[in-house]
Amino acid sequence: MDVTIYQVAQRAGVSIATVSRALRGTGPVSSKTRQKVLKAVEELNFTPSRLGVSLAEGRHAANGIVFPNLAGPYYTEVLLGYEEVAAELGRSVVILSTKGRPNVREAVKELAGRVDGLVVFGRTAPDDLVAELIGVGMPLVFISREPMAGADTLRSENIESARKLALHLRGHGYTRYAFLGAPYAPGDDISQRWEGVSGVLGERIEPVLTAEYTVESGHEAALRLLRSPNRPQALICSDDEVALGALLAAEELGLAVPDDLAVTGWDDIMAARHARPALTTIRQPMREMGARAARALDELISGVRETCAHLNLATELVIRASCGHHPQEDHK
Missing domain, CATH: 3.40.50.2300 (Response regulator)
Structure with missing residues (x-):
């Protein structure tokens, strides 16, 4: 098995960042520390990968x-x-x-x-x-x-803010929800948002996939969803662009927001503030x-x-x- 930079750092008693700087000749590394790193490299017969060599060429x-x-x-x-x-x-x-x-x-x-x-x-x-x-x-x-x-x-924090959003919507008395822009990668932002809202709403909310997190994809997915006989009362969207697409779909189908359908987004982009109606969302920096x-x-x-x-x-x-x-x- 090839020797890794972690093993060099452990042998020299320094961090991997220090090993990297010592080998690349960048950043503040004392002569004594550099010698410790070079000695560990020699003892372990450490050879950087091709990528490592290119990185070592300089700043x-x-x-x-x-x-x-x-x-x-x-x-x-x-x-x-x-x-x-x-x-x-x-x-x-x-x-x-x-x-x-x-x-x-x-x-x-x-x-x-x-x-x-x-x-x-x-x-x-x-x-x-x-x-x-x-x-x-x-x-x-x-x-x-x-x-x-x-x-x-x-x-940005996702789970607790998603819980607050779901609790707020639940307080309006809605019973049927959909999460538009369903999660696909464990641990990513959208998955965390789903974790937050589904933890509050349980079986009352279903995830609905969009092709992308865009206005166009939100519009297409919302059209299909809102044409169903048992359409949701509230759409919690993965981001503001998907939500703006959902607002367009609702208008196209003659649904009034929020009287017939509640819609929320995430991000608080400028368009969310100027939408009609203005979009409830989670602001992230x-x-x-x-x-x-x-x-x-x-x-x-x-x-x-x-x-x-x-x-x-x-x-x-x-x-x-x-x-x-x-x-x-x-x-x-």
């Missing part, structure tokens, strides 16, 4: 960020927050969208060899590649993924998430911090007219 003053898709306001807001901080830190940003790419693994691996660190959304990169990146000491920050050893993780990801990655690259951090950002239930309640003042 690029660039960060990579891997999105599953660049369409939609959610990714736009996260990217804006990320780029603002990256520019402040003097780093360029190389963006990779994996949608439609035939070989995602090779595309992400090629990007990793051209940057000093990566931010990756969820499970956009294959698990075996993630393990390889961590194994060679690549500075990594994951957004919207469960905590994992060897990388920072950053996500999208731009802050991007900014924090950029700072976290810079800390890992520069060696300011060696230990990995796992952060959950707070979210907020925003009640507006689409769920059958008088909208609250929304000053934020």
